[in-house]
Amino acid sequence: MVSGQLFNHKLLDVVFENANYGTIIIDNNGKIQYISNKYCEFLEVDREDLIGGYIVDFIENTRLHLVVQTGKSEMGDLQFLRGSFVITNRIPIFDDKEIIGAIGTIIFRDLDDWKKMNSHIKDLLARNNLYTPEVDQANGARYSLHDLIGNSHEMNELKERVKRVAGGDISVLIRGESGTGKEIIAQSIHQLSTRSTKPFVSVNCGSIPEHLIESELFGYEEGAFTGAKKGGKVGKFRSADGGTIFLDEIGDMPLHMQVKLLRVLQEREYEPVGSLQPKKVNVRVIAATNRPLEKMIENREFREDLYYRINAIQLVSPPLRERTEDIPLLIQHFFEKAKARIGKRVNSIHNDVYELFKKYSWPGNIRELENVMDAGVHLSNEEFLDIDALPEYIKRDSENIRRDSEKIQKKTLKELVEETEKEEIERTLKNCKFDKNKAAEALGISNSTIYEKIKKYGITE
Known part of the structure; x- marks a missing residue:
């Protein structure tokens, strides 16, 4: 059918291994005749295992075999492959007007570039509502980068850093006050990563009783202790295998558990309670805290070696009072969200509300702002949301601001x-x-x- 000379691997390697993309060639039966080492590296497979096999058995969402049938090129297409988006070109190969196969390429300079490109594509699609995390809710993540609302310098810088770190597997520590959106940042990293189709498991280390935290994180074997479930229990780390585990409030983790967590990070293995053998696990760890870990290390409340393991890259979620220019955007976002959830029509927000919110200190940050907007929509009339519809403590603060302003104006x-x-x-x-x-x-x-x-x-x- 096709001469071996056409698919001479040595010659094709000379051509395609120096190109900035992965390449695959099939014959007119859909069988793989050539695949570049770069493509194999991306797929994490050996070339010998693919050659001669049908492309539909190895490349998910492929359309290259359809190009053989139609004879029509498909250029610059987005293909969802291995949990991520790639840009692909598909071109039929003709010999004397007869289709003898097709060549497909996925574009990236190297794996690191591809990871950055993939994060960028997902972000663009999310911003245009073409790719939303609701599609992947089965993985446990509900938020993505477009849920980080704000155009301030601080937020734009944070979003860029999230996109840069998403492609790798390095541990990330998110710092910030309560209510600043640390879990949204963690889920955004997961959604933009190559692990996005795998589980995202969130654990609040401060909410689990100390005597239960080990079995909660690592699970237990049947008969490990009195009252243990028949068949044992799968822990959070096993549930997150292949994906991401988010350890919120890691500063509240007991010291004896910090030692065990350090082993997971170093050895990529853990021991369920009652088990005699360690189990391997493949997870990315993202941690978050609002506590001063450096001070805790001085007081021997947090292990220094664990700190350096989780703090490979640090992201800081700024408090709302440091990005007041984002408040109008956040007001509108939570206003629309509250109206949709409550099912109430409110036409607009009074300007006095915007002015008050920009002066208020927001100790509870974004979470507090969202709750205040919820209450405001509930208590407003159907025309507009004004100061009268806001919670009492916000109105008292408004009065205090006015009095302070009057006092200042009277001072010399x-x-x-x-x-x-x-x-x-x-x-x-x-x-x-x-x-x-x-x-x-x-x-x-x-x-x-x-x-x-x-x-x-x-x-x-």
Whole structure:
């Protein structure tokens, strides 16, 4: 049918191994006659296992055999392959007007480039609602990068870092206050990774009783202890095998469990409770905390070796008060979300609400803002959401802001300067543990001056 000369592997390798893509060639029966080493590396298979086999048995979602039938090229197509998107070209091969096969390519310079490209494609599709995490809810992840709402410098930088780290398998530590969206970041990394079709398992380390956390994470064998279920129990790490495990509030993990977690990260194995043999596991670990792990290490509350294992790459989720320019976007997002969930028509939001929200400190961050918008939609009339529809504590804060503003407006310049000076001296003294000489040096004033100011403002330790 086709001469062996046409599919001379040595010649084809010379051509295609220097190209920036993976290549596969089939004959007119759909059998694989050639596949480049780059393509094999991407598929994680040996070339010898594929040659001579039918392409539909080895390449998921392939259309190359259909190109042989139609004789029509398919260029720049998106193909979902091994849990990720690739850009593929499919071209029929003609010999004297007869179709004798087809050649297919997937484009990337190397595996790292492909991983970056895949993350970028998924992000673009999600932003245009063409690829949504709801499709993959079976994997346990509900959010993706487009759920990180905000166009501030801090958020744009964070999103770029998420896309850059998603392609690898390196451990990630997410830092941030409660309610800043740390789990959304973790799920975004998973959804943009090559593990996106595998499980995403979330564990809140602070919510599991200390005596149960080992069996919860690693499972147990039948008869491991009194009351153990028949047949044993599969732990979270086994459930996440092949995918990602998210260890939220890792700072709350007991010390004895930190040792066992370190073994999983180092050896890629664990022992279920009551088991005599370790079990291998393939998971990516993403951890998160709002606690000062460095201080905990000093106090011997957190293992330093574990800290360096989980902190290979650190991402920081900024508090809402540091990105107030994102508040209008978040207000609108949660407003539409609340209306859809509650089933209530509210036409608009009063400008006073926007102004108040930009001045409020948001100690509960995004989670608090979402809850406030939920309450506002519930309590609003059908025309617009105004300050009267907001929770009482928000309205009290609004009144306090107004009073403070009036007080400031009544103060003289001298009073404002003295008040600011007193606050700065108090803050510096506190940071220097009330060492007056160190505080004076930090403030750039003499020792005698700081003693005078302390006496003038009645500052006490």
